[in-house]
Amino acid sequence: MGLPLFPPTSDPGPSFLAFARAHGLITETTDHSELSAHATTVVALRYNGGVVMVGDRQATGYYIASRDVRKIEAADHYTGIAISGSAARGLEFIRIAQLSFEHYEKMTDASLSLEGKANYLSPLIQNNNLRTPFTVVPLLAGFDLSRKIGRVFEYDGAGGCYERSDFAVIGSGSPFAESTLRLGFRADMSREDALQLAALAIYEAGDNDPSTGGPDFVRNLYPMMVCIDDNGFAELDEAYVEQTFRTISDRRTQSRGIAGGTLR
Amino acid sequence: MSNFMYVAPEQMMKDRAEFAQKGIARGRSLIAAMYDTGVVIVAENPSASLYKVSEIYDRIAFAGVGKYNEFDRLREAGIRWADSTGFTYSRDDVDARALANYYAQYLGDTFTEGPKPLEVELLVVQLGSSLRPTKIYRVAYEGTIADEPRFAVLGGDAETIRHRFQATEDTANNLSTTLRLAVAAIAGPEREIPTADLEVGILEDRGHRRTFKRLTDDEVNALRS
Numbered sequence: 001m002g003l004p005l006f007p008p009t010s011d012p013g014p015s016f017l018a019f020a021r022a023h024g025l026i027t028e029t030t031d032h033s034e035l036s037a038h039a040t041t042v043v044a045l046r047y048n049g050g051v052v053m054v055g056d057r058q059a060t061g062y063y064i065a066s067r068d069v070r071k072i073e074a075a076d077h078y079t080g081i082a083i084s085g086s087a088a089r090g091l092e093f094i095r096i097a098q099l100s101f102e103h104y105e106k107m108t109d110a111s112l113s114l115e116g117k118a119n120y121l122s123p124l125i126q127n128n129n130l131r132t133p134f135t136v137v138p139l140l141a142g143f144d145l146s147r148k149i150g151r152v153f154e155y156d157g158a159g160g161c162y163e164r165s166d167f168a169v170i171g172s173g174s175p176f177a178e179s180t181l182r183l184g185f186r187a188d189m190s191r192e193d194a195l196q197l198a199a200l201a202i203y204e205a206g207d208n209d210p211s212t213g214g215p216d217f218v219r220n221l222y223p224m225m226v227c228i229d230d231n232g233f234a235e236l237d238e239a240y241v242e243q244t245f246r247t248i249s250d251r252r253t254q255s256r257g258i259a260g261g262t263l264r
Numbered sequence: 265m266s267n268f269m270y271v272a273p274e275q276m277m278k279d280r281a282e283f284a285q286k287g288i289a290r291g292r293s294l295i296a297a298m299y300d301t302g303v304v305i306v307a308e309n310p311s312a313s314l315y316k317v318s319e320i321y322d323r324i325a326f327a328g329v330g331k332y333n334e335f336d337r338l339r340e341a342g343i344r345w346a347d348s349t350g351f352t353y354s355r356d357d358v359d360a361r362a363l364a365n366y367y368a369q370y371l372g373d374t375f376t377e378g379p380k381p382l383e384v385e386l387l388v389v390q391l392g393s394s395l396r397p398t399k400i401y402r403v404a405y406e407g408t409i410a411d412e413p414r415f416a417v418l419g420g421d422a423e424t425i426r427h428r429f430q431a432t433e434d435t436a437n438n439l440s441t442t443l444r445l446a447v448a449a450i451a452g453p454e455r456e457i458p459t460a461d462l463e464v465g466i467l468e469d470r471g472h473r474r475t476f477k478r479l480t481d482d483e484v485n486a487l488r489s
Contacts, residue, residue, distance in 0.1 A: 001352075003366040004344040005337065019344055025351060099351055106319050106343045
């Protein structure tokens, strides 16, 4: 690629998407293929100091395509993005979001607001989902530096963006994760409570939904747990994640597989 | 009947060069210099929002002197080029030399073919890694590209400043001394530049992917004292 200079009247501005589209960097597909892997469960949950995100790591097609997919990534220092749906488009989606936010920051010397980032994704989802069979539904959560709170944004398949005051769930395991969150969620939860509840929601999804992976004690692979607060995006360390899922699993063994009771 | 005057190519190039040099000489200068763990770019710039020094990519910075609107457009093009190259291939494939060459070609073409030459001089600075060495590329208004060994000076009065900095340069090692020597070289013996009129950016490994950092006035004050 040569030096991308534009006259002021057709300059794409700080939007990476506007620029990339003009240069054909992003392929718009319309053909159907059976190669895409689907299904997921990711939850994002507000607590009194930010947001937590927990998500499974399985990519499912007609068989399990991968057991260690990272479906949650830092979109930038204070924002997390998670994907469900087509893995190929989803991972590209994460890359575009990360690059777009950084691109905007470098071009203008200012970070996008959290709401600005959430709105930016809408047309991208709309364009992808209404024109191709490779549906992607993301989830955006982050720490809003101007308001000093954690915020959660969910999307519908057509790109509609909705801010949630409590929590948001995406993926095929949503019904099970959502039920768990509905029963356990309280306003102003502590970080620890939020992490435990979110982990339980993913455990329930993995337990009931064939396309969501639960904790894998054989391979020592566990769902991803992330916390975003005023220090930014941070993944919880492996020992903590393993301990969390072992505790839930042990409790379930003790109750002989029966779920029930507060945090069970 | 047309009445074009014949102008010898030598004369035309000379006129254009003079025109560009005059434009550049009106602006204030900047120095980019390597220090033990990175590269610092120091610019005299009374504006706190119209920057001369910017981030292009993870390990690449940009600096420009001359007409702001002209070099800012080139800065934007550089960011677009770097981001799309990294997106298409890999972040490791974004090389400052390629960008400096594009700038050189563009400035060279505009100098000879454009309605007027661009009144800018550019720096493309790369922080070294296991893949590439630390580099300071200077691109002049007519497209000359220079690979500067340890430091580079751009802008009006560049030669004087270059000599002043060169005389003290061997004592520069860490960020603090390099910055102080650079500021002294830009200021000259007769004046002091207040921190508010300085713009300082560094490329340095701090454990993150992105190595560029714009220093705040407080940080610059701490380094100068």
